[in-house]
Amino acid sequence: MNHTDVLVLGSGIAGLSFALKVAQKGPDFNICILTKADKNETNTKYAQGGIAAVMNTLTDTFDAHINDTLESGKGYCDSGVVEMVVNKAPKRLVEMIEWGASFDKKPSGEWDLGLEGGHSQSRILHHKDKTGYEIERALLEKLKSFRNIYFFTHHFAIDLLVKEHTCVGVKYYNKRSRKIENLFAQLTYLATGGSGQIFETTTNPVIATGDGVAMAHRADAAIKDLHFIQFHPTALFLKKENPAFLISEAVRGAGAKLVNKAGERFVFNYHPSGELATRDVVSHAIFSELQKTGEACVYLDCTHLDEKAFTAHFPTITERCRKAGIDVFRDLITVTPAAHYQCGGIAVNKNGRTGLKNLYANGECANTGLHGANRLASNSLLEALVFAHEAATEVIEKKDMGNPNLSLDFPSEAAVIPLTLPQDLAVYKTLREQLQAVMQIYYLGKHSGNPGQNDLKNKVIALAGEIENLFNTSAFHISLCELRNLVDLALLIVNEKKADITLK
Ligand SMILES: Cc1cc2nc3c(=O)[nH]c(=O)nc-3n(C[C@H](O)[C@H](O)[C@H](O)COP(=O)(O)OP(=O)(O)OC[C@H]3O[C@@H](n4cnc5c(N)ncnc54)[C@H](O)[C@@H]3O)c2cc1C
Structure with missing residues (x-):
């Protein structure tokens, strides 16, 4: 076709x-x-x-969901769009249920609505x-x-x-x-x-x-x-894992606490909502804590939570941690922020x-x-x-x-292109890893006010030149197309003139 x-x-x-x-x-x-x-x-x-919607108008209001969304967006949301999405949410969710998706209910038959950071009410269907x-x-x-x-x-x-x-x-x-x-x-x-x-x-x-x-x-x-890249505060910290496994925000909604190596609960030092502040705030608190202590990760403490209820709500997380050697009811979960959402x-x-x-x-x-x-x-x-x-x-x-x-x-191309590895695999891998490393430092640097940001930007521009050259001189390969796309987006990010307010 x-x-x-x-x-x-x-x-x-x-x-x-x-x-x-x-x-x-x-x-x-x-x-x-x-x-x-x-x-x-x-x-x-x-x-x-899960998926946010006002499904219980006895405990929640559309205005509250709208305000939470606007507050989280730090003045950059389109308020007309926010109102439209929040007001239409329940109808779309009912449709999703009619299409066959099942969401958890309490024994009473009511929706079991979860709580997550930045939400003033429990409104997460899951x-x-x-x-x-x-x-x-x-x-x-x-x-x-x-x-x-x-x-x-x-x-x-x-x-x-x-x-x-x-x-x-x-x-x-x-x-x-x-x-x-x-x-x-x-x-x-x-x-x-x-x-x-x-x-x-x-x-x-x-x-x-x-x-x-x-x-x-x-x-x-x-x-x-x-x-505006969102870093999620709590990805499971295991060295060199791509992708990093997420420890859902709902775990903090269920009462888990973030602590530093000394066992101190630190997020309240940054925001009165503590662990349930919005993601930018909690990630910022963790980055600052890591900078202060020189540690590589902080810890999520679930040891005080009810074992049966936790396992029922979070079976995947419990199992993934177990595989990593972490018993969530006895050990602290090692976590660190990770790029999560564009x-x-x-x-x-x-x-x-x-x-x-x-x-x-x-x-x-x-x-x-x-x-x-x-x-x-x-x-x-x-x-x-x-x-x-x-x-x-x-x-x-x-x-x-x-x-x-x-x-x-638009003529079609007749040539058959074999599915091999990129010709210059080592060069490709190095360029991709360098780009990812530079962008990570660039992002963290914005957070800590690193004076070397301009050098990092120039490094991304130089990498873009090398990647374009590799792309133009190599046989077609999907990995090279993806790398070109990644660097195109990296350029858009570092060249953005508007201030980044997500981590202030
Ligand atoms: C671990 C994790 C947990 C999350 N938890 C939540 C949550 O609880 N609630 C929430 O609201 N959001 C959550 N998010 C965010 C949310 O899942 C995503 O934003 C959302 O699912 C994106 O959906 P999408 O349809 O836009 O894209 P995707 O679901 O990512 O689908 C992209 C599709 O595009 C295709 N594609 C991409 N490039 C090409 C190409 N070149 N050619 C052909 N096809 C292509 C892919 O094959 C894929 O089919 C989470 C994200 C992650 C990673």
């Missing part, structure tokens, strides 16, 4: 929920979903804590500590019932096909045919997720290389606020439309204005659901998307 009506890039919550909505309302549309890995290998699958896995499972299952959705896994999107400021599809590498091919579409929807792999320490899986943002940037779509991205309007005609974006690759400088916990899955609905509604109402004949100027 080289033509489709709707082309979705990405099979996380943003891509799948949009495809499902369009397929439901538009049975005549052909919808193709391209993913670069297995169907469910997404950031979505790893989401633990499925134990694997909410994302459950959502991904339910969406993939539901999608099977649609005959107008076609899945293409292990298809790596390289660049958008753009003519006259209109997106007409994508150029991609097909790992099965081993060819670079074109897929033309009336409408293209980017749902390619985040870019945590820019940094040395991240909770994001290895697929999170910012491909969609880099493609959109090369195609001249506007990118906004990419320097708050900025491809600028979109309230319907998810980008500045390029016939190109939409949603999920972690998009910047809707919801998160501002610092995303409120569990608002990301929610954002993807709400914006998928808004975009699908607009697309269906438009009916004729009209990209007549724009495809003709």
Whole structure:
């Protein structure tokens, strides 16, 4: 197939929920979903804590969720978008449940709503500590019932096909045919997720290389606020683990305390909400503590929590710690902050439309204005659901998307390209590791006011030159495309003129 009506890039919550909505309302549309890995290998699958929504109006209010989101975003949120997302959240959640996702309830039958940092109320719907896995499972299952959705896994999107400021599809590498091919579409929807792999320490899986943002940037779509990178305070500290395993914020919501090596609870020295302050604040407190003590990690203390209740809510975390030799009921969990979420991205309007005609974006690759400088916990899955609905509604109402004949100027490439390792594997690996290390130091330096920031910026610029050169002089390889995308985003981050306020 080289033509489709709707082309979705990405099979996380943003891509799948949009495809499902369009397929439901538009049975005549052909919808193709391209993913670069297995169907469910997404950031979505790893989401633990849950999804925020006002589901109990006896204990919670929409205004409270709106205010918490605005406060967390430090003045950089679009308040109209915040109101829209929060007000539409319960409806989208009910739909998700109708599609087959199950969320935990109390024995009384009420929702078992969790508490997380920055939330003034318990409002997190969750499925134990694997909410994302459950959502991904339910969406993939539901999608099977649609005959107008076609899945293409292990298809790596390289660049958008753009003519006259209109997106007409994508150029991609097909790992099965081993060819670079074109897929033309009336409408293209980017749902390619985040870019945590820019940094040395991240909770994001290895697929999170910012491909969609880099493609959109090369195609001249506007990118906004990419320097607002959220570091999650509590990733499990194990040397050289990529990705780092997340210890969900919900664990602190359930009463876990952060302590330093001396066993002192220190976050209250930085903020009156202590461990339940927003992520930027808690990460800042940990970085400062590590600087003071010269230690490599701090500790999460769960030893006082009820063993049975904890194991029931956090089975994955309990088991992962056990595998690392940590008994969460007797030992302290070693934790450190890790790059977690890209708050900025491809600028979109309230319907998810980008500045390029016939190109939409949603999920972690998009910047809707919801998160501002610092995303409120569990608002990301929610954002993807709400914006998928808004975009699908607009697309269906438009009916004729009209990209007549724009495809003709893009010849396909006939050569078969073997799936080997990059020619210069050692050089590739060194450049990738150097980039991740420099970006990690750059980020931490912003936090501590390092006078050498400009040197680090120049180092990123120099690495960008080397990577571009390697890319241009090597045979095609997916890893090189990903590395080029990572460095493109790193450049956008270090060149950002606006002040970074996330860690002040
Ligand atoms: C460990 C962890 C825990 C989290 N916990 C929570 C939580 O509790 N609550 C919450 O709200 N958020 C949480 N988040 C954030 C949230 O999971 C993500 O922001 C969200 O799932 C992103 O969804 P998405 O659909 O935008 O992208 P993803 O789910 O990351 O999907 C990206 C898709 O794009 C595809 N893709 C990427 N590049 C290409 C390419 N070049 N060609 C083809 N396909 C491509 C991938 O194959 C994949 O299918 C967590 C994140 C992590 C990492």
